[in-house]
Amino acid sequence: MKRIAVLSSAALFVLFGAAALAYPQQDQPDENQNKSDKDKPAKQQDQKPSRPEPQHAQRPQEANRPQPATEPRANQDKEQQVQQQQDRNKQQQEQQQQEQNQQQERATEQKQQDQSRQAQQQHDRNKQQQVQQQQQQERNQQQQRANDQNQREQNRQQQQEVPQQNQDRRQDQNRQQAQQEQEHNRQQGERLSQQRQQHMVAEQQRRTAQFRQEQDQQRQRGLEQQRTEQLQQQRRTAQYRFQEDYLRREREEQARFENNRNRDYDRDPYYYTAPIYRYQRGGNYYEINQYGADVLRRAVNYGYGEGFRTGQADREDRWHSDYQDAYAYQDANFGYDGFYVDQDDYSYYFREGFRRGYEDGYNSRNEYGRREGDSYVVLGVQLSGILGFVSLR
Numbered sequence: 001m002k003r004i005a006v007l008s009s010a011a012l013f014v015l016f017g018a019a020a021l022a023y024p025q026q027d028q029p030d031e032n033q034n035k036s037d038k039d040k041p042a043k044q045q046d047q048k049p050s051r052p053e054p055q056h057a058q059r060p061q062e063a064n065r066p067q068p069a070t071e072p073r074a075n076q077d078k079e080q081q082v083q084q085q086q087d088r089n090k091q092q093q094e095q096q097q098q099e100q101n102q103q104q105e106r107a108t109e110q111k112q113q114d115q116s117r118q119a120q121q122q123h124d125r126n127k128q129q130q131v132q133q134q135q136q137q138e139r140n141q142q143q144q145r146a147n148d149q150n151q152r153e154q155n156r157q158q159q160q161e162v163p164q165q166n167q168d169r170r171q172d173q174n175r176q177q178a179q180q181e182q183e184h185n186r187q188q189g190e191r192l193s194q195q196r197q198q199h200m201v202a203e204q205q206r207r208t209a210q211f212r213q214e215q216d217q218q219r220q221r222g223l224e225q226q227r228t229e230q231l232q233q234q235r236r237t238a239q240y241r242f243q244e245d246y247l248r249r250e251r252e253e254q255a256r257f258e259n260n261r262n263r264d265y266d267r268d269p270y271y272y273t274a275p276i277y278r279y280q281r282g283g284n285y286y287e288i289n290q291y292g293a294d295v296l297r298r299a300v301n302y303g304y305g306e307g308f309r310t311g312q313a314d315r316e317d318r319w320h321s322d323y324q325d326a327y328a329y330q331d332a333n334f335g336y337d338g339f340y341v342d343q344d345d346y347s348y349y350f351r352e353g354f355r356r357g358y359e360d361g362y363n364s365r366n367e368y369g370r371r372e373g374d375s376y377v378v379l380g381v382q383l384s385g386i387l388g389f390v391s392l393r
Contacts, residue, residue, distance in 0.1 A: 143318070147316065150364045153364075191272050191273075191274070192271075192272050192273070192274055197265075197271050197272050200270075200271045201265045201271055204265070204271070204339060204340075207338055207339070207341075207342060207343070208338045208339070210338075210343065211336070211338035211343055212338075214343065215254070218331075223327075223330075223331075224247055224327070227243065227327045228240070228243065228244075231243060234319075236313075236314075236317045236319055237317065238312075238313040238314075238316040238317045239310070239313040239314060239317055239319065239326075241313070242309055242310060242313040243327050243328075246306065246309075246327070246328050246334070249334070250331075250333070250334050253334065253335060253337075257337035257338070260337070263339075269291065270289065270291040270292070270339075270340055273289040273290065273291065274289060275287035275288055275289050275392060276288075276289055276290055276293075276391065276392055276393060277289075277293050277389040277390065277391060277392060278389070278390045278391075278392055279296075279387060279388050279389050279390065280388060281345065281348060286345075287392065288341070288389075291340055292340045292341050293387075293389060295339070295340045295341045295346065296341060296345065296346070296349050296387060297383065297387065298335055299335065299336070299341075299345075299346045299347075299349040299350045299353065300349050300350070300352060300353035300378050300383055300386055300387065301353060301369075301375070301376065301377050301378055301383075302334050302335040302350060302353065303332070303334075303349065303350035303351060303352065303353030303354035303355075303357065304353035304354065304356055304357035304360075304368065304369045304376050304377070304378045305353075305357060305375055305376035306328045306334055306354055306357065307323060307326075307328070307329070307353065307354035307355060307356065307357025307358035307359075307360075307361065308357035308358065308360055308361035308369070308371075308376055309357075309361060310323065310326045310328055310329070310354075310357075310358055310361065311323070311357065311358040311359065311360065311361025311362030311363075312361040312362070312364075314362055315361070315362050315363075315364070321358075321362050323354065323355055323358035323359075326354075326358070328354065329351055329354050329355075329358075332346075332347035332348075332350040332351050332354070333346070333347065333350075334350070335350075336350075349386065349387070352386050353369075353378055353386065356368035356369065356378070356382065356386075357369060357376065368382045369382065
């Protein structure tokens, strides 16, 4: 609009200037004609100054003629430059705003992509964990089915072996009873001398004191607690349960033995009964009577039972076979009350039975012994081979 107004003003100004130049040129001939008619004698004198009059008259007209529109053009150029600068600034601002918007859009898009990728990764991890848990459950179910199958097979074998085992057990009991009666009859006429009896009583007192000292030292060492913590760290649940049960039963046994420590040595047949067996251990030979032999037999049977339970626990935990690592094998005192035999002898035969029981329990078999009710016993042939008793009669 400003440009149109300026151009219109300039056009009007030029038209007015042209009209002003035309008007004095039209009046000048009329004046010259009137002067020639009134004063002809002075025509020649007047002709000389009459020539410059048009020029003289034209000067003020030229002075009044409008000048070219220089200032409006300059203003127009400045306005155009200002407008162009504003347009460039505006264009730069628009470009900058557009770049900022594009950067924000790219940042938002990148953030969304990162979030989507993280969500997908988390989803994949969750899915993988679910797959692993499902696989673990399947393995546990397979292991449980295998254990159930082994237990059914073992029960079936036991049921098949029960009649024969009962017959063998009755025969063994009858044979042992007959042997004990024979030995008792022979022993009635064989009593140890008073000096020998006093020596055996002194040996028993020594064994009792040594056993109590060993128990106190074992409690101070804290082996039970260390072993329990180790099993928890290894996540051996079945072995942990067995060890807790073993310790509980051992404490009950020790409490019962503690109440029976005050014995009448004069009335106890062990201290006046002569030896009837000889056995070898560690390259040395020892003699023992019937009561001491019964303690060693009990050690083998107790060891077999605890070994069988330990082997079953390791198999349930899917742990490698290692009977020497078991706490019960290292302790080897279950069932020992400190009477009739040394603790070393009892522990030795306990471990012999434990090793065989562990192999049967870990492999789900009954090669060395069998179960009778809540207890385990070693087969007669195996028991004789372990003890190696040789009769002195």
